[in-house]
Amino acid sequence: SEESDWDLAEFLDGEDAEEHVAVPTLAVVGRPNVGKSTLVNRIIGRREAVVEDIPGVTRDRVSYEANWAGRRFMVQDTGGWEPDAKGLQQSVARQAELAMNTADAILLVVDAVVGATGTDEAAVRVLRRSKTPVILVANKVDDARTEAEAAALWSLGLGEPHMVSATHGRGTGDLLDEVLRVLPETPREGTGGTGPRRVALVGKPNVGKSSLLNKLSGDERSVVHDVAGTTVDPVDSLVELGGKVWKFVDTAGLRKKVSHASGHEFYASLRTKGAIEAAEVAILLIDASKPITEQDLRVLSMVAETGRALVLAFNKWDLVDEDRRLMLEKEIDRELVRVPWAQRVNISAHTGRAVQKLVPALETALESWDKRIPTGRLNNWLKEVVAATPPPMRGGRLPRIMFATQAGTRPPTFVLFTTGFLEAGYRRFLERRLREEFGFDGSPVRISVRVRE
Ligand code: GDP
Ligand code: GDP
Numbered sequence: 001s002e003e004s005d006w007d008l009a010e011f012l013d014g015e016d017a018e019e020h021v022a023v024p025t026l027a028v029v030g031r032p033n034v035g036k037s038t039l040v041n042r043i044i045g046r047r048e049a050v051v052e053d054i055p056g057v058t059r060d061r062v063s064y065e066a067n068w069a070g071r072r073f074m075v076q077d078t079g080g081w082e083p084d085a086k087g088l089q090q091s092v093a094r095q096a097e098l099a100m101n102t103a104d105a106i107l108l109v110v111d112a113v114v115g116a117t118g119t120d121e122a123a124v125r126v127l128r129r130s131k132t133p134v135i136l137v138a139n140k141v142d143d144a145r146t147e148a149e150a151a152a153l154w155s156l157g158l159g160e161p162h163m164v165s166a167t168h169g170r171g172t173g174d175l176l177d178e179v180l181r182v183l184p185e186t187p188r189e190g191t192g193g194t195g196p197r198r199v200a201l202v203g204k205p206n207v208g209k210s211s212l213l214n215k216l217s218g219d220e221r222s223v224v225h226d227v228a229g230t231t232v233d234p235v236d237s238l239v240e241l242g243g244k245v246w247k248f249v250d251t252a253g254l255r256k257k258v259s260h261a262s263g264h265e266f267y268a269s270l271r272t273k274g275a276i277e278a279a280e281v282a283i284l285l286i287d288a289s290k291p292i293t294e295q296d297l298r299v300l301s302m303v304a305e306t307g308r309a310l311v312l313a314f315n316k317w318d319l320v321d322e323d324r325r326l327m328l329e330k331e332i333d334r335e336l337v338r339v340p341w342a343q344r345v346n347i348s349a350h351t352g353r354a355v356q357k358l359v360p361a362l363e364t365a366l367e368s369w370d371k372r373i374p375t376g377r378l379n380n381w382l383k384e385v386v387a388a389t390p391p392p393m394r395g396g397r398l399p400r401i402m403f404a405t406q407a408g409t410r411p412p413t414f415v416l417f418t419t420g421f422l423e424a425g426y427r428r429f430l431e432r433r434l435r436e437e438f439g440f441d442g443s444p445v446r447i448s449v450r451v452r453e
Contacts, residue, residue: 024187025074026066026179027103029095031088031119034111035139038166040064040077043176064408068176073183074408076103089122090270096126098277105133105183107175108158112138112150124156133182137175138163196238196247197366200275202303203285204295208315211349212285213251216241216358242359250275273302280410281309281365281442283358288346289319292331300339307411309365309443310342313358318348341435343442365442373406373438378414385433391426413446422449 026043028036044064066075076099099106108127110120127134138150138161146163153161162178164171201209217239237248250271276282282303286296303310314320320328336342343361347354382404391399399420407415414434416422422430427447434445 023065023072023074024104024183024185025076025102026105026107026183027076027099028107028109029092029099029123030107030109030137031092031117031123034109034114035166036109037077039107039109039137039139039164039172040075042166042169042172043068043075064413069180071180071183073104073179087270089119092119093122093126094270094274096123096130098274100127100130100132101278103132104187105135105179106130107135107137107179109137109139110153110156110161111140112146112153112161112163113140115149116153116156120156124158128157134158135175135178135182136161139166141165141170142168196245197281197362198236198247198249198279199362200249200272200279200282200308201251201285202272202275202282202299203315204287204293204299207285207287208349209285212283212313212315212347212355213237213239213248215349215352215355216248242356242363244359246362249278269298269302272299273306276302276306276308279308280369281311281362283311283313283362285313285315287316288314288328289316289324291327292335297335300336304338304444307444307446309362309369309411310339311358311361311365311442312336312339312342312344314344314346315349317346317353318351320346339444341441341443341445361442368440368443369410369412371412371438371440371443372409373412375405378404378406381434381437382416385430389429391422394420394423407448411444411446412440413448415448415450417450417452419452421451 028040028043030036044066064075064077066073096106096108106127108120108123110116116124136153136156136158138153141147141150141163142165150161150163162171162175164175166172201213203209217237237251239246239248284296284299284303286292314328332344343364345354345357345361347358349355382401386401391401393399397420399418399422401416401418401422403417405415405417407413416430427449431445431447434440434447
């Protein structure tokens, strides 16, 4: 690969100085295969980089830092989630809805070669109501010939289709100029560290979500209000806890108590996924009085995949006796190995036991989720760890770890620049050491490896 790929100065430039300045977010939405990830890579200035994610972590909504014409912003790749064909329209519409609620500008990407599909139109129907600026991107316009086809996308009613080729870079500069024109200087409320933090209350049916929400909110202090720009679902609850207001997202269903009849399960899981994505931190409720189930782990996977901060709340603690407690410890060791970093709180929504402990757990988790390690400190630490415990040989060669940087927060995302692949075991070792050194309780941490062969 080219030397310029290794021009690391760009990563360092001003990074530590601007550590805590909140920047606006650009969400990239659209159906699968229209080229969202390719476009995101183009925007963040990554080449055909070998970025290998941790195994088991699927591609999903990840935010990256971008810089165009001296302005910094976050780019959110919403790709990845591809349910069956029936659910596709709904999931893309949902994605658009979430972007409207959380981003500062939206790129709707359409494949100009294929033309507008029913799924694209479903997204457009949602986005037409958007108060957040939307830019229509006609991708895969690799040459002048395709421009005529792209022009047909005017019919979507979202204004001018901005013609680009994400793979070749054609038109992307103009597109970014347009992005900067519509992107506000500062992030909207709730996305940049101001405004209430967003919490998703999730867990299988009957685990006690409604009971906990009622317990936390009481009757007087909670305020329910509609989220701007949406007509259907997301109704959030503002709840004051520990002297701070928190936004419990998408709690309408909890308050109304929708039925759990079979057939609703797919929609219930869609809804759970949506709530998690709209939130910054999830409280996963688990029934402590009964064995941990497959369903609990499914919801846990959703949280893990979306990269949100997490608090585990073991509910119905009033029903837990000593025998059950010992059993539960074993189940936790066995079933929750993938989130050893999650904080646990044992509560009873019924009696109110320990529910106030949720607040410090949420705060710690969010602090970790937002945390940025200055590049200098990170590399000093890395040098020491690698010197003491070098990575195992691969193909007779010792991979060299040249440099690390924290490419993003929410969740903390690290990129290691190496001269060879690092085995999963070694990456897990690095993550463990990273957590020992810097904390990150309550937050997932991502480590990508960028290899120069
Ligand atoms: P996503 O699912 O929307 O994130 O789409 P991807 O970024 O994974 O791209 C889907 C496919 O379209 C890949 O094979 C890309 O190489 C291809 N693709 C993306 N952008 C372009 C483009 O501008 N021109 C052409 N010809 N292909 C593209
Ligand atoms: P949801 O489906 O997750 O919203 O669960 P609900 O809040 O409707 O609770 C389901 C059932 O569990 C109800 O009968 C609640 O009274 C009961 N429940 C909820 N939390 C607790 C708890 O902490 N202790 C006990 N004993 N029962 C609880």
